[in-house]
Amino acid sequence: MTGPLRIGLIGVGQRGLNHISALTKLQQDEIVQITALADPYPENLADSKIKGAVSAYSSSGIAMFDSADGLIESGLVDAIWFVIPPNQHRGEIERAAMREIAIFAEKPQSLFLDDIISQDAAITKAGIASTVGFQMRHDRGYTDIHNYLQGKWVAAMTMIAETSVENHGVKHTRTEEQGGPANRVWTANRAWSGTSIVEAGIHQTDIMRYWSDDEVEWVRATYTDRPAELHDTEGDNPIAYTVTYGMKKGSVANLLFTKPARSYYSGRFDYIIHTHGTIKLEDDFVDYRFDGEWPPEERPTVDEVRHVISAGPHNTAMGAESTEGIAEAFATSIIEDKPENRLNSFNTSINSLASVLAANVSNDLDGEKIVIDEFINDDKYAQYRKNPNR
Numbered sequence: 344m345t346g347p348l349r350i351g352l353i354g355v356g357q358r359g360l361n362h363i364s365a366l367t368k369l370q371q372d373e374i375v376q377i378t379a380l381a382d383p384y385p386e387n388l389a390d391s392k393i394k395g396a397v398s399a400y401s402s403s404g405i406a407m408f409d410s411a412d413g414l415i416e417s418g419l420v421d422a423i424w425f426v427i428p429p430n431q432h433r434g435e436i437e438r439a440a441m442r443e444i445a446i447f448a449e450k451p452q453s454l455f456l457d458d459i460i461s462q463d464a465a466i467t468k469a470g471i472a473s474t475v476g477f478q479m480r481h482d483r484g485y486t487d488i489h490n491y492l493q494g495k496w497v498a499a500m501t502m503i504a505e506t507s508v509e510n511h512g513v514k515h516t517r518t519e520e521q522g523g524p525a526n527r528v529w530t531a532n533r534a535w536s537g538t539s540i541v542e543a544g545i546h547q548t549d550i551m552r553y554w555s556d557d558e559v560e561w562v563r564a565t566y567t568d569r570p571a572e573l574h575d576t577e578g579d580n581p582i583a584y585t586v587t588y589g590m591k592k593g594s595v596a597n598l599l600f601t602k603p604a605r606s607y608y609s610g611r612f613d614y615i616i617h618t619h620g621t622i623k624l625e626d627d628f629v630d631y632r633f634d635g636e637w638p639p640e641e642r643p644t645v646d647e648v649r650h651v652i653s654a655g656p657h658n659t660a661m662g663a664e665s666t667e668g669i670a671e672a673f674a675t676s677i678i679e680d681k682p683e684n685r686l687n688s689f690n691t692s693i694n695s696l697a698s699v700l701a702a703n704v705s706n707d708l709d710g711e712k713i714v715i716d717e718f719i720n721d722d723k724y725a726q727y728r729k730n731p732n733r
């Protein structure tokens with residue numbers, strides 16, 4: 344097709360504004376044209392609010408809708424960015440797919456696997472382009488790691504993500520009107536976020552799949568619950584998560600995720616072990632690997648085994664650059680009919696989402712090993728897949 348691609352965006356909240364910023368830049372390059380926005384709350388569609396976050400934004404030529412379905416049925420869009428909280432989906436993705444509208448779905452696409460399977464079936468049946476908002480796959484440094492590991496066997500990966508309750512943003516959904524948190528910090532609330540592993544740790548889960556070019560085969564998880572008396576002030580999500588994934592090609596991946604309150608701390612630690620090397624994410628991304636005849640007569644120095652695989656500085660892989668990268672890749676993949684520009688699809692992303700949802704189930708079942716294929720298909724997990732509200 345000829346560009347620009349006509350884009351509608353549903354959910355003009357914290358993340359929606361990030362996407363409008365990225366799309367506004369792509370609009371200047373005539374790759375896309377934002378033609379429609381939808382949000383149930385008028386203040387979220389107001390020029391003043393959007394311009395406050397995206398100075399280059401103009402509402403000229405954009406139709407505003409107070410419901411997702413109004414936008415879906417408008418005939419004004421070729422692709423829709425779905426950017427609503429994961430517990431708010433009510434079949435909108437399926438209805439957009441039936442109209443053959445391409446779909447960019449923010450993660451998590453729902454908190455219930457039955458919904459995700461239904462969304463995927465509609466997308467697959469319609470044969471439309473789709474992607475899920477794992478923007479870290481479009482980060483230069485992480486892509487260098489992915490490319491470097493092609494043809495190597497990964498034995499183990501660990502990501503430790505230390506963050507705190509205070510790092511949650513105040514969101515734009517009026518949760519207080521729907522029995523949700525009074526302070527609009529829905530990411531701290533289990534019924535809205537599905538736990539921090541589902542809402543946030545899904546990114547680390549997905550990037551470990553991308554680095555190793557692998558799928559999660561099974562998961563075991565143990566969480567530390569936040570004491571009940573703190574739920575009113577700090578949210579009811581756990582304080583700490585220990586999640587272990589068995590990958591299909593044999594490696595083991597660890598995701599440790601922490602969310603205490605009052606620490607105001609964020610930090611991280613990562614390693615990737617392959618057969619003959621240790622990858623570390625320093626200012627540069629580095630592989631410690633001895634290339635000579637082994638064993639050498641003298642122990643090599645650290646500098647002799649240190650190989651830069653991606654030169655820094657590295658910006659945050661979650662940030663604006665990769666958000667623009669995933670938007671551009673998705674839009675150009677449709678305009679130029681190059682599906683290879685998309686680094687995932689709705690269907691291939693199910694493994695990441697099923698894995699974090701299965702981590703919750705493993706924790707509920709005292710650390711039981713949950714095989715992802717069984718979690719998706721077997722009757723014994725049917726109760727955990729079902730959305731009680733649908």
Ligand SMILES: NC(=O)c1ccc[n+]([C@@H]2O[C@H](COP(=O)([O-])OP(=O)(O)OC[C@H]3O[C@@H](n4cnc5c(N)ncnc54)[C@H](O)[C@@H]3O)[C@@H](O)[C@H]2O)c1
Binds near residue numbers: 359431661
């Ligand atoms: N990829 C990332 O790095 C990233 C970062 C932040 C959030 N997210 C994801 O983006 C999604 C949205 O999160 P957020 O932080 O923007 O939340 P938010 O509450 O700030 O914004 C959501 C917006 O959607 C609107 N909305 C709610 N239900 C709707 C419906 N049925 N139809 C139309 N609009 C509706 C709300 O009014 C609000 O403006 C979530 O799935 C979240 O996990 C992804």
